[in-house]
Amino acid sequence: MALPSDPRLVRMIVRHYLRYDRDNPFIFISAVLAFLGITAGVMVLMIAMGIMNGTQKEFEKKLFVMNYPLTVISFGKGVRQTTMEKIRRELPGVKISPFYTTQVIAKYGDAIEGGLLYGVDFAKEAAINPVFAKALDANRSYGRYSLIAGDDLAMTLGAGIGDRITLYFSQQQAVGFGSIPLQKRFPLEGTFNSGLKAYDKAILYTSLEAFHKVLKKTPDRYDGLHLYTQKPMEMIKKVKALLPDDADVEGWWQQNGNFFAAMQMEKKALFLVLLLIILVASLNIVSSLLMTVMSRRKEIALLRTLGATRREIRQIFFRLGLFVGSAGIVAGALLGFLGIWILTRFDIIKLPADVYGTSHLPVDLLPGDFAMIIIGTALIVLLSSLYPARKAASTDPLSVLRNE
Template structure:
């Protein structure tokens, strides 16, 4: 005597065979299988590329923007005493004070505007890997023995035709005591090295020197800073802790900003683009699932006499419904597995071989970044399974409603 599961398995094997008398039905099922597979593959690959591009841009922006930045909201600046308090209260964070001033650089008869950061070279190198890389082969003692030393970007190097140990003149403006005029200040610096962030805007306009040089030019006390760069592994939580700590300091006059606030519009746009792309590409799977519906309906129409006979011999409507539901799921989930295999193969090829090259002057990278998020992966799989199950349910329900008596009488 057959069990219910035995009957369902028997019918599944029978209906999955290639039907020579009705080849179009089998071809439709194959198209549904391949369509779901291609849809899943395209969606996973697209999400991996979008996530990779987002992480790459985030990494590039981190170089100059830092996870957290403290900045003075008054002319008093940030004192070393406050820096020491924060370092003792948050030993897991890395703090790097800075001074900032705008300037015009001139060399070889060429001029270019930029922003000069006075930093503690050793502390800044701990949180800025691009600067740390630029300091390789550079004697850091030069920045302490000769305070007028510079690290400039590759973009500025090319624009002003600079070489290592070149002289670079920087022009600054200073407000006169009358408050009515600006007077220019010029100082010659020694170029000790070059950094390459991969972003031309930074490489052309950012210049690094030490705190003493900018402090002398701005004529401020040695232990006063314009702001502090902060490295944190969890900046979204640490920002609230730092704000709370600053509230305990009377008249501190300090603001705190996270990287997501500095570039909020950019990353919000990328996140929106990613969500829209996910929805649009999910429609590919939805369209492929329509083939599952049409294939199952054609099987039901072609096998209605068999279904009626099974019902008359004692098979329940529930068994018929389960048979066609799992028939559609077999086609759809098989397509999902095919899509996963194809996507893994595609991602491996894209990450291993330079099939797609990117212009470095536009993106700052030459190879296509791939970063498959497990959240995106499982969201794709779950979404595809839901679509397949919904597509299989309607034909299965239709099959269970077959009127056995009417069909057997007319046939």
């Protein structure tokens, strides 16, 4: 039957061993290095995971704006007007913007740039796309051939508001005995800025009527539908049930699945790599405890002969490791939150907005990630304290006192 341990004895010995020992200063220094290593590891992990999450959320926000929550696409001759009316009738909370799309070459003066032209209903598109809505002037009306372009595209072409940009289409038109690409001049009546250069340099908007007139599109069929709902992951199944066999629906997360999967994999890899910092620091805990055990062999043997149990000896050294590790975790968490607060409060690090979509470093530490950091570090500290504690408890007092 195991004898009960005396908690007062354990606490007293632990406090004694935590003090600086002039005869063995390296033991204390090793413990301090372990504390600093765990502190640095937890702090760096928190800041790194916060930056990863913040960057991912910033990209999600930008991609969400220009990719729409849900998009209905057709595998046949287009999405029928009756399908759009059915979705509007069955799902009244969903906002719908029908669209046409085609690739074009934009030309103004001597400048030429490729782009993707969308034909939309300006009012319906503005209701679901705040970037597009911001580019419109509420005090004016827009004509059939009005053109809204990304500000980077307009800047590359050197065109300003009111200038006429020539768009070349892939379709051909007959001229004499031959044919040339279909072309049409569109007045530039607005520009938008989504925050992502890839979109601002490639996307243009015009009216549905322009596609009807220039490309002879059928008014009762569309290339697709942009849908807005606050719960796209729940609504996608309901929309899919209302579609015919020649149409399907995609969520914005599916259209960019590879991108976000790569970011998630990078986040996990970063977590594991940075966790190695804590693992290295935990080796200092092991070495410092083992050196303490070796230097205190006489004291351990004396305690055993005075009645201290193996369990009490094991608890003493186990608590020593826990104290160093726990102190490092608490200090690292406090410094981590301080670092995140400084990065979010002050613009210490500037980012190129044309690459990242924002000039401010986004930092957002999720509660789940913080809990994972604390739990992972705590497990490493626990495991690091077990072996030295067992080594100390296995000390044979007779052989120690006989030989030393």
